Each structure stands twice: as C-alpha cells, then as structure tokens.
Amino acid sequence: MKVTFPHMGRAWIAIKSLFEGLNLEVVVPPPCSRRTLELGVRHSPEFACLPLKINVGNFIEGLKAGADTIVTAGGWGPCRFGYYAQVQRDILTDLGYQFDLIVLEAPDSRLSELANQVRALGVNISYAGMLRAIYRAWEKLKAVDELEESLRYCLPRVTRPAEAEKVLHEGLQAIEAAVTAREIRQALKMGRSRLEGLPYNREPVARIGLVGEIYTLLEPSSNCEIERKLGYLGAEVHRAVSMPQWINDHLLGGILRVDSSQEALECASPYLNDWVGGHGRETVGYSVKYGREGFDGVIQIGPLTCMPEIVAQAVLGQVSQKEGIPVMTMYFDEQTGEAGVMTRLEAFLDMVQRRKQFAAAR
Amino acid sequence: MKYYLGVDIGSVSSNFVLTNPRGEVVEAIYLRTMGNPVQAVRQGLSMVMKKYPETTIRGIGTTGSARRLAAVIMGADVVKNEITAHAVAASKFYPEVRTVVEIGGQDSKIIILRDGIVVDFAMNTVCAAGTGSFLDQQAMRLDIPIEHFGRQALKSKQLVRIAGRCGVFAESDMIHKQQMGYPVEDIIAGLCEALARNFLNNVAKGKDIQEPVVFQGGVAANMGMKQAFEKLLGKPVMVPQQYHVMGALGAAILASESITHRKGSRFKGCGFVLEGDFTTRSFECNGCPNMCEVVTIKRDEEVLAYWGDRCRRWEASLTEQRPALAW
Numbered sequence: 001m002k003v004t005f006p007h008m009g010r011a012w013i014a015i016k017s018l019f020e021g022l023n024l025e026v027v028v029p030p031p032c033s034r035r036t037l038e039l040g041v042r043h044s045p046e047f048a049c050l051p052l053k054i055n056v057g058n059f060i061e062g063l064k065a066g067a068d069t070i071v072t073a074g075g076w077g078p079c080r081f082g083y084y085a086q087v088q089r090d091i092l093t094d095l096g097y098q099f100d101l102i103v104l105e106a107p108d109s110r111l112s113e114l115a116n117q118v119r120a121l122g123v124n125i126s127y128a129g130m131l132r133a134i135y136r137a138w139e140k141l142k143a144v145d146e147l148e149e150s151l152r153y154c155l156p157r158v159t160r161p162a163e164a165e166k167v168l169h170e171g172l173q174a175i176e177a178a179v180t181a182r183e184i185r186q187a188l189k190m191g192r193s194r195l196e197g198l199p200y201n202r203e204p205v206a207r208i209g210l211v212g213e214i215y216t217l218l219e220p221s222s223n224c225e226i227e228r229k230l231g232y233l234g235a236e237v238h239r240a241v242s243m244p245q246w247i248n249d250h251l252l253g254g255i256l257r258v259d260s261s262q263e264a265l266e267c268a269s270p271y272l273n274d275w276v277g278g279h280g281r282e283t284v285g286y287s288v289k290y291g292r293e294g295f296d297g298v299i300q301i302g303p304l305t306c307m308p309e310i311v312a313q314a315v316l317g318q319v320s321q322k323e324g325i326p327v328m329t330m331y332f333d334e335q336t337g338e339a340g341v342m343t344r345l346e347a348f349l350d351m352v353q354r355r356k357q358f359a360a361a362r
Numbered sequence: 363m364k365y366y367l368g369v370d371i372g373s374v375s376s377n378f379v380l381t382n383p384r385g386e387v388v389e390a391i392y393l394r395t396m397g398n399p400v401q402a403v404r405q406g407l408s409m410v411m412k413k414y415p416e417t418t419i420r421g422i423g424t425t426g427s428a429r430r431l432a433a434v435i436m437g438a439d440v441v442k443n444e445i446t447a448h449a450v451a452a453s454k455f456y457p458e459v460r461t462v463v464e465i466g467g468q469d470s471k472i473i474i475l476r477d478g479i480v481v482d483f484a485m486n487t488v489c490a491a492g493t494g495s496f497l498d499q500q501a502m503r504l505d506i507p508i509e510h511f512g513r514q515a516l517k518s519k520q521l522v523r524i525a526g527r528c529g530v531f532a533e534s535d536m537i538h539k540q541q542m543g544y545p546v547e548d549i550i551a552g553l554c555e556a557l558a559r560n561f562l563n564n565v566a567k568g569k570d571i572q573e574p575v576v577f578q579g580g581v582a583a584n585m586g587m588k589q590a591f592e593k594l595l596g597k598p599v600m601v602p603q604q605y606h607v608m609g610a611l612g613a614a615i616l617a618s619e620s621i622t623h624r625k626g627s628r629f630k631g632c633g634f635v636l637e638g639d640f641t642t643r644s645f646e647c648n649g650c651p652n653m654c655e656v657v658t659i660k661r662d663e664e665v666l667a668y669w670g671d672r673c674r675r676w677e678a679s680l681t682e683q684r685p686a687l688a689w
Contacts, residue, residue, distance in 0.1 A: 033651035162678050225672070317568055326481065339427060344485060347445035351480040358479050 001025065001100075001123065003069045004062030006055040007032050009218035010148070011243050013176045014141035019071070021133020022122030029062035032221035036061060041334045043091055049303035050222050050333050051215040052084050056091055063097050071121065074105040078277025079308055081215075106250055114251060138244075139181045142258065143188040145242045147171050147195075152239070154195050155231030156204035165228075167194045204236040206297060206352045209290030211240040211283045213302035213309050216332060218243065223301050223332050224341045230299075233349055238295070240264070240286035241279060264289045271315050278308030284315050291323030296352040298325055299345075304333040326352055364420045366621070367410065367629075368614025369403065369436070370447070370607065371395060371428035374467025374494050375580055376402035377610040378410055380417070385454060385615055389413060390607045399428040400640045403435050407635050421621040422629050423447075423613030427469075434659055434667045435640060437630035440616045447612030449473045449480045452576045454615060455602045460572040463591065463599070464608070465561070465581035467494040472566045486565050494580045496529050500536065500553065504546060511550060515586025518551035526556025554586035558594050573597050578605040638662050647671055 004027040005015055012028050019026045030036070032054055040057030059070055070092075075082035085103045092099065102121060107113040119130045151168045158164045171191025178184040208230055216223050217239055230237050245259045254260045261282050268285035275281055287298045300316060302309030313329050320327040328348050330341065365388060368379040372395065380389040391409055395402045411417065423440040424432040425447040433441045444466075452462045453475065462473040470493050474482040486493070501508040522544045525535040532553065539549050575597055581587055582605040591599045604611060621627065638661040647656050656676050659667045668676035 030651060034653055035651045162674055320482075331487070340485070340487070343427075343443045343445070346443040347480075347483060350443065350446040351483065354479045355481065358477070 001069050002027050002067045003071050003102075003121075004029055004059065004065070004067035005071045006058045007219065008215060009220065009243070010144050010172060011141065011218070013144050013172065014137040014243070016176075017140050018118075018133055018137035019121075021136055022118070022125050022130065024121070024123060027062050027065050027067035029058040029065065032058065032219065037221070037334055043095060045087075047305065048084075048087070049080065049305050051081065051219075051303055052087065053334065054219065054222055055084065056088055059088060059092055060095070060097075063092070063099055068098070069100045069102060071102045071104065074103040076106075077275075079306075081278075111252065136179075136181065136184070138247075139184045140175055140178070141247070142244050143175045143184050144172060145244050147175070147188055147191050150192050150195050152227065152231065152237045154198065154200075155228070156234045156236050157200045157202055159199045159201045161232055164195060164198055167191065167198065171195075202234070205234040206236070206349055206356070207238065207295045208235045208349075208352075209238050209240060209286060209295045209298045210301065211286045211290075211298055212279065212300045213283075213306050214241050214246060214279050216301050216303055216306075217241050222303065224336060224338055226299070226301060226330070226341070226345070229342065229345055230349075233345060235349055238290070240282060261285070267292070271319055272312065276308050276311045278306065280308035280312040283309060283312040284319060287316055287319050287325070287327060288323055291319065291325035295325060296356055297348060298327045299348065300327060300329040302329075302331055304331040304336075306331070326355065363414070363416065364418045365414070366421045366423070366614045366618045367407075367419050368447075368607075368610040368612065368617065369406065369422065369424045369432050369438075370426040370444075370609035370613060371399045371402055371424070371432045372426040372444075372467050372609070373469075374498070375606070376406055376426075377607040378406040379604070379607050379610040379614050380410055380414065381611065381614045381618065383420075383618065385618065387604055387607075387611060390604055390610070392606050395428075399431050400435060400642065403432050404636055404640075407436070407632060411632050411636075419627065419629050421617035421627045423615075423617030423620075425609050425613040430667075430669065431642075431659065435661075436635055437628040438617075439628050440613065440620045442613060442616050444469065444609055445471060445473060445483050445485070446480070447609045447616065448578065449475060449483075449612070450615050451604075451608040451612035452578065452602070453478050454611065455604075456574055456576055456600065459574050459576050461569075461575040463561070463566075463575065463577045464579040465493055465577075465587070466579040466609075469493065470561055470565050470579075470581075472561075472569055472571075474569055474571075482569060484565050484567075484569065496532075497557075497581060497584065500533065503533075504550070506546075506550075509583070512554070512584035512586040512588075514547045515551040515554050515584070516589065517547040518545075520548055521551035521555060522548045524549065524552040524556040526553075526560040532556060551586055551590075554584065555590040555593070558587060558590035562594060571595060571597075575599045577601050578608040580606050582606070634661070644670070647676065649673070649675065 002025045003019055016026050016028055036057035039060045040053035044053040044056050072085050074085055089101045104117055154164045155161050174187035178187050227237050248256045248258050249261050264285035267288040268281045272281055272284040290298050316327045365380045370377040376393045376395045378391040382388055391406055393402055421439045422436055424438045425442050425444050429441050448464045452459045460475055464471045471485045498508055501511045522539050524532055526532050536549055577599045582601045588599055641660045644655050644657045647654050652672055654671045656670045
C-alpha cells in the first residue's frame, strides 16, 4: 500500500511522518504548482471551490507518482468540504485511476474513534507504536507552525527577506529529517536562532490579522501567497488559524496547552452567535479580537463561493465600525489575477498606515 | 523651473501631469496606451519635454497597472497603487471629499474618506461592465464618437431600462431595445443608469456613501454617467476639471511628498528614457513545476528588471536589495 494525501500548506511534513510511523509507504504529492491547479481545474466542476480543485490536482499527481491509496479528511456541517472526498472519488474513478480512498472523519464523541481509524490504517502496528507515530507527527506539526510564525515576525523586519525565507526552508528540511522529539525541537531552535541572527533594519509598517477559511489560510498556492506578499510589503501578519490549534480544538476538545480559538470564539458574540459552519465564527471572533488588541487591520480570505465566509463577511462591516478596525475581504479562485491582489494589498496597507499616522498626529 | 511629474499608465489611457512645487497642475497630457506602455511612457515624456525644454524634474511618481514598468524605465521616486493616488488627488481639489467614485478603462473603484484619509475602499473584482472599455465598445457599435456619448444620454426624456448586471447581457438587451425601435438617446441614458446601478450594487455594495461625492477617471467625461449617479444617489456629484488625469496628479503629489524627505530624484534622465531601445521579453522558467512566465525588461543590452517569478530567483539575481516597498 502506497498512500498519498492532499496538501495543506506544510502539513505534509507531519502527515508524512505519521504515515511512515504507521509502517506505510508514503508518496508525498509534488508541491502545489500551476500544473497541479491546471489538472484540478480541468477535471473538477467549475462551481466547486478552490480547495476541491487543488485537492484533485494533488491526487492526480500523487497517483501518477505511484500511490495506490488516498487518505483524506471528511467532515460534516454546512461547509461543502465534508462531501468532497466522495466527489473526488467519482472524478478520479471516471478518469480511470485504480485506487483506494480512506476518509478520516472527525470523531463525534470519543477520541478513541479517531485513534481506531488511524490504527486501522497502519500495517502491523501496535497501539504503543501508533501512539509514538502520532506523538512524533504532532511534534513536527507544532515545530513547523512555530517556525512559520517566526518567519512572519521576521519578514517585515529583516534587510533581506529572501534570505529569511531560505533559512525557513532549511529549518523545515531539518524538522522533516528529524527522528526523535528532541531532534525536532533542536531543529526548531536552530532555525529560530538563525532567523533571529539575520540583519534587521526596520519596523513593520502595520500589524495585520489574517482571518478566514482554514484551507485558504494555510495553503499559499490557494491565496496568491498573501502572507508572503504582505511580509515583503512590510506588514507583520498574524494568522488566526493554525493546524495544531485546529487539532486541539476540534479533535482533542482543547485539552492541550497550545493556542486555542476559544477566546476568539467568545469575542464573536454578540456579532455572530451561531456556528455557521466552516470557520465563519472564528473569522468574526478573531476580527473582533484583533481589533481589541490594537491591530492595524484585518484581511479576510476564503475561496470564492465559500458560504461560511460569506456569512461572516456580512457581519464584518459592523465589526469594523464598532471595533474601529479596517477590514478587507478577498476571495480566491483559479481566475484570481495576481496584479489585482497586489493593488488591493498595497492600497490596504497604505490606508492603515495613513490612519495610524493620522491618529498619532492627533 | 523645477517640476514634479506624475505618470499613470492604465489599460486604456496613459496620463502625464506636471505640477509645480505647490502641487498645481502645469500641464496635463492624456494619451491612449494602445497596448504599448513603453511607447506611451516615451511619447508622454517627450511631449512634456518639447513643451517645457527648460524643465528640471525634481521627482517622478508612477501609478496605474503599468506602474512598475514605468518606474523601471524612468527611475521613479514613488510607485503607488491607483487607489492611494486617486484619493490623494481628490483630496487636493476637495479637501472635504468623503466619497470618490473612479471609473477607468477596466477598473472601477470606490474610495471612502473621512477627514482626508482613506477609511475604506473597494475595486471591481470579477466584472468590468460599466468601465471605459465597455462604453468605448458600445459607442463604437452605435457609431457615436465616445466624446459625444454622454451628451446623447442627456438628450433623453424617457430612458429605456437596460439589464445591467452583466456587460454581455447589457449589450444583448441594448440590441434588443434598438430592434424594438427605441430612440438611441433613450437607450444610452438607460445604459448609463444600468451601469451606475451595477457599480453601486457591486463595487459600492455596503459602503457608506456620504457627500461630497467626487466622480473621476476617464468615464467621468460621460455626462450621462454623472447624471445617473446623481439620480441614484440623490446627491450632487462633482467632477473635477482634471478628472481624466487624477491618478497621475496623485502620483505627482506623492512624488513631491517623498522628495522632501529624501535628497535627489531617482529619475534616470530624458536621454535614458528617450534614446535607448527598450525591449520586454517573457520566457518560461523551468526551475520548478510552477513554470512562471518571467518578464525581462532590457534597455539595449542592459537588463533593467525581471518579474513574474514566484520564487524571486530572477528578481533577486539583479540585486540583493529589498524591492521598493510598494510596487
């Protein structure tokens, strides 16, 4: 059995480690590229959102690279993603691919349900062996997330941002190669201290909170690399959602001491009191929270036609007015033009900067 | 004399504004880009220089969709997006302005200002119905010079309702109404109103539109559009005298602001711009599966810039410097 899976940012490092720990042969799909998108768009329904299309591209490239099994996530609720695995199975079968599809569903009540799903996936794996694999994958997931966070801090501050990106890349490679938890933490520490050691020459022009749909937030190829563009333009970005946080909140019931969205969810009230599916409530909650924490602006991103984000967008106008924080919404699909994204980001940063100067002058 | 030059190279028109140090417009030039931004830059600059041979240019600002290209060719001191440039220019003429409606060749935008600073904005994302190119096309189809298009609309006593949600359907609906025999001025007036409604429903959706409202960009020449906005908003709409070159004016003002902080302009001189042979080429980089289309801009044999590469290996190969903050 050779497994492949969809990309979502750099989650592949942890996923690969988990599957290898379960004694599986892993085929990491090639990084999301224009080719991935072209494949996905060609074979997907036009009205589906971008995550489905990029996933299909990943699967095709993964199967072509020799995988015979696809592991992907399920889901339920108003977001369409929960149904995508079934649609994708049909698309790929129609294209003539032979493969097995395994859908991991979030547990309804007990965590052991998910553990059993994971264990069933493994080959000749003991319960203890499975726990070890999960633990290592979790450590990698956290390390990757923390290193990315350091980069978001550095990018607007360093003299040569390209060098910072190179350091990040090397740090990620070290995390990927690490075997024990100690090695993982060491790789993270090393990467961080190298980032801190770079020449710094400026202060960020603005602090921007990035909120929205989780896939679009985490997968740079689905958002025109918005985080990086903002960093290069001199903005310090805080991303509302991360993988460790999502796992902690949605799979573990928030028991771990990593970042949780609980506080932000409480901020969503009274603007939005209902779970509207996807990350709609998180989007509103984090926008409020960023406003109260004195951020200069919030950018909401999501795939075009994303229902939960559309609901959230309708509420954000009020949030912006009452909390006094500028908010801009951007939707992405395969038609999104790079130049238009750039113009909006520049204009948004100009706006928040001038606002800040104006407020300071008063 | 010492002047500042603002250059706005857009999809349809290329505009040049020369201002004196007080920010007053000395010269405004409006050209058609004709799909050749490099040629437009050179033509515009040579026209300015012919008219003002004694001019020293103290600073250059560029804006518009070809702002980076223009900046590379000329050596600009400021490279700004169109939203900021238009807002700055509108505030110059109307310090009290609270809403700017700008409709250009392919872009339309709304900018909300309070106390002279931008607090909110939006641009058209998926639809260019109602922008200059579409009106141009309709004027051509009706065989009315675009300059007279708006005036025709004003003649109308009873406008015809045109479906305006989509440019393609607006055209079919116009044709349909023509075939039914409605007079052309009523159809044009109907079209203007449909496009203004489209703008307010899409671009300006959810924005707090307050007076004074300023309407600028090439389409502001169209009196029919101005009238339609006034009717739909129930507010007077002002069109500045230099409505067609406001972006360039904003760029010139921003250039003059930046020069006071810094010494000397980055302007490469008229000889550099007018004499060399500029070529732009694109090639597909084979470094990774992204296969970016990288653009090279050359003056004779010297490479001035690369862009389009996601990883920036080409861009970084020219200079290790951080790219100018706003490009």
